[in-house]
Amino acid sequence: MFIQFLHGxxxxxxxxxxxxxxxxxxxxxxxxxxxxxxxxxxxxQPEKKVAELNLWCEWEPxxxxxxxxxxxxxxxxxxxxFNPYFDLSASLTKHIDYSFSEKVIKxxxxxxxxxxxxxxMRNIVKDGEFxxxxxxxxxxxxLKKFEYAFKNITNVSNVFSKYKEQILNASKNYYxxxxxxxxxxxENFNYFVCRQNSKKSFTKLTELKAGDVILFGSNKNxxxxxxxxxxxxxxxxxxxxxxxxFEHTVKxxxxxxxxxxxxxxxxxxxxxxxxxxxxxxxxxxxxxxxYDNPINGMFSFTPVMLHExxxxxxxxxxxxxxxxxxxDRLNTNFFATALNDSEKTKxxxxxxxxxxxxxxxxxxxGTKFAMPINKTKPDYQIxxxxxxxxxxxxxxxxxxxxxx
Numbered sequence: 472m473f474i475q476f477l478h479g480x481x482x483x484x485x486x487x488x489x490x491x492x493x494x495x496x497x498x499x500x501x502x503x504x505x506x507x508x509x510x511x512x513x514x515x516q517p518e519k520k521v522a523e524l525n526l527w528c529e530w531e532p533x534x535x536x537x538x539x540x541x542x543x544x545x546x547x548x549x550x551x552x553f554n555p556y557f558d559l560s561a562s563l564t565k566h567i568d569y570s571f572s573e574k575v576i577k578x579x580x581x582x583x584x585x586x587x588x589x590x591x592m593r594n595i596v597k598d599g600e601f602x603x604x605x606x607x608x609x610x611x612x613x614l615k616k617f618e619y620a621f622k623n624i625t626n627v628s629n630v631f632s633k634y635k636e637q638i639l640n641a642s643k644n645y646y647x648x649x650x651x652x653x654x655x656x657x658e659n660f661n662y663f664v665c666r667q668n669s670k671k672s673f674t675k676l677t678e679l680k681a682g683d684v685i686l687f688g689s690n691k692n693x694x695x696x697x698x699x700x701x702x703x704x705x706x707x708x709x710x711x712x713x714x715x716x717f718e719h720t721v722k723x724x725x726x727x728x729x730x731x732x733x734x735x736x737x738x739x740x741x742x743x744x745x746x747x748x749x750x751x752x753x754x755x756x757x758x759x760x761x762y763d764n765p766i767n768g769m770f771s772f773t774p775v776m777l778h779e780x781x782x783x784x785x786x787x788x789x790x791x792x793x794x795x796x797x798x799d800r801l802n803t804n805f806f807a808t809a810l811n812d813s814e815k816t817k818x819x820x821x822x823x824x825x826x827x828x829x830x831x832x833x834x835x836x837g838t839k840f841a842m843p844i845n846k847t848k849p850d851y852q853i854x855x856x857x858x859x860x861x862x863x864x865x866x867x868x869x870x871x872x873x874x875x
Contacts, residue, residue, distance in 0.1 A: 472675070472683045473819045475696060475797050475806040478529070478665065480689020480788075482550060485536045491553070493561040494531040495646040500689070500699060501530045502549035502785050504537060504778050505656075507840035510762065513828060519762060523778035524837055525552065527699040527788050531649035532557035532732060532843070540784050547691060549785040555843040559731050560851050561648060563739040569617040569642040570609035571601040578641040579634075588630055595624045611644060650737040653687055653700050653759075656842045657726050660759030660771040662702055664737055666805055667754050675807050677755050681706040682766045682813050684820050686791060690802045697788035701823060703769045705760040713753040714738045721756050728842050762838040767813050769820045774827050775837030789830040793822055 479498040485491040507524045510517050527549070534553035573596055580589055595601060600620035603610050612620065621631045621638070631638065653662045662685065667676045679685075687700040712720040717738055722730050759771035776786050791797055796819060798806050810816050827834055 472679060473796055473808045473810055473816055474676070474683070474685045475801065476666070476685050476687045477690060477696075477801055477803050477805060478687060480691060480697065483534075483553075485534075485551060485553075489536045491534050491536070493533055493558075494649045495565045495567060496649070498529060498531070498649060500527050500788075501534060501553045501555070502527055502551065503530060503534070503553045503555050505555065505840050505843070507775070507837050508762070509775055509777075509835045509837045510772075511835065513824070513836060519838070524775040524835075524840070525778050525782075525785055526773050526775040526837055526840075528655055528773060529651050529653065529699075530555045530843070531651045531736075533561070533846075545787065547697070547787040552785060556846050557728070557732055557843055559735075559845075559847040563648050563736070564645050565648070566643050566645050568611040568613060568644050569639065570611050570644055571617075571621075571642055572596060572609040575638075575641045579637060582637050582641070584634060584637065588634070592630065595621075598624060600624065614639075617642065647739055648736040650733040652733060652737075653685075653702055654729055654733055655700060655771075655773055656840050657729060658839070659705070659761050660700070660702055661725065661729060661733075661756065662759070663721075663733060663756045664754050673752060673754075674805075676805065677752070679704045679709070679755070679757060681760075682769065682816060684769065684816055684823075686797075686823060688788065688791065690800070693802065694799050695790045696792070696797050696799060696801070698774060698791045698823070698827065699788055700773050701771055701820070702757075703760040703766055703771045703820065705758045705764065706766060707758040709755040709757045711753050711755055724756070726842070728845060767817050769817055770838060772824075772836040772838050773840075774830075774834045776832070776834060786832045786834065789827050789832070789834060791823055791826050793819060 479500070481499045483491055483494070483499045483501050502525065504523060504525055506521065508519055508521055509524060511520050512518055530553075532555065534555045537552040537554050539551055540549060576589060576593060576596065579592070597604075600623070601610055601612075602608075617639075618631070650664065652665045653660055667674055681704055683704045685702040685704075686696075686698055687702060688696050688698040691697050710721050710724055717734050721734060760766040760769060762770045762772075774786075774789055792799065796808050824836065827836070
């Protein structure tokens with residue numbers, strides 16, 4: 472298969488002049504500096520070299536701002552250069568905002584709020600102050616905006632003061648600490664969960680074979696697919712796992728850093744659940760083919776540029792255009808082409824390489840990157856399983872069959 476994979480392309484913005492904390496909301500990209508390996512003279516006499524590199528990637532843990540670039544003529548250039556690190560003591564869940572919905576109404580009923588008030592409150596569940604009719608979802612509001620909206624809705628303005636604490640507690644949204652997927656740091660690239668499931672089933676992304684290729688990228692201007700990572704599935708067998716057994720199935724196969732940054736963040740509410748049967752279907756942890764161990768000459772890579780201390784700007788993620796295989800206007804989800812021919816897949820991978828290297832920005836193929844620094848205190852221990860709600864992309868437990 473040859474897969475165009477869409478994920479959020481907006482750039483992370485720091486909370487202060489020099490720092491950004493672990494992300495709990497939508498996935499975004501960062502432009503970072505990291506030591507890594509790259510291939511020089513790819514078409515002539517390819518040589519593997521090590522240097523400080525700049526690149527676009529997904530990195531959801533903390534980062535320090537190295538510099539803010541000067542304004543450029545194009546918004547496609549990065550605004551910030553980050554130095555990534557991680558501190559695992561960041562809370563596994565975080566209360567960020569409020570929303571009002573039928574689910575909240577049910578919580579309030581259980582608290583014994585009178586029916587007459589509940590009936591009035593039902594009228595505002597889909598009011599424009601609280602509901603996004605275009606997205607068909609409740610709006611996420613700050614405390615100040617939530618209080619303002621509630622107090623200014625007809626017939627219930629007197630409710631808020633009397634039942635304020637119950638209403639606010641029932642309307643709180645909690646979010647899990649975001650995982651990083653794909654994960655490009657360490658000995659090889661990895662991909663383990665994103666878009667592998669829909670509401671009640673698993674997708675084609677759990678059926679990948681050695682030599683299949685995923686182009687991870689984003690849509691910009693509703694007409695361009697811009698690339699950040701190329702993932703080639705290696706011949707190392709993927710690990711089938713589910714949220715109730717990931718501690719027992721994947722932990723011994725990956726680094727502690729990757730396990731804690733991605734798996735614990737994604738599946739924190741299932742920690743320490745003693746159900747360890749091997750599932751016959753479920754999520755799959757894939758390992759990326761490397762430059763030293765390619766598949767049919769193909770390897771995973773990220774477009775990079777040599778780091779220059781005094782550079783005034785970074786680089787734009789390269790546009791990839793391949794007729795019949797890349798949908799320029801696709802804005803979310805993924806588009807998979809079943810090829811059943813390894814040579815056709817290789818030609819598409821080679822075309823991707825060509826477009827990256829001839830982009831006009833002097834880009835290189837980055838193939839291996841150092842693990843960001845661990846700043847977690849030595850005495851930190853992962854807490855027991857945590858109940859979370861909010862933006863998890865993980866299906867409910869009863870949607871996964873983990874019987875042998």
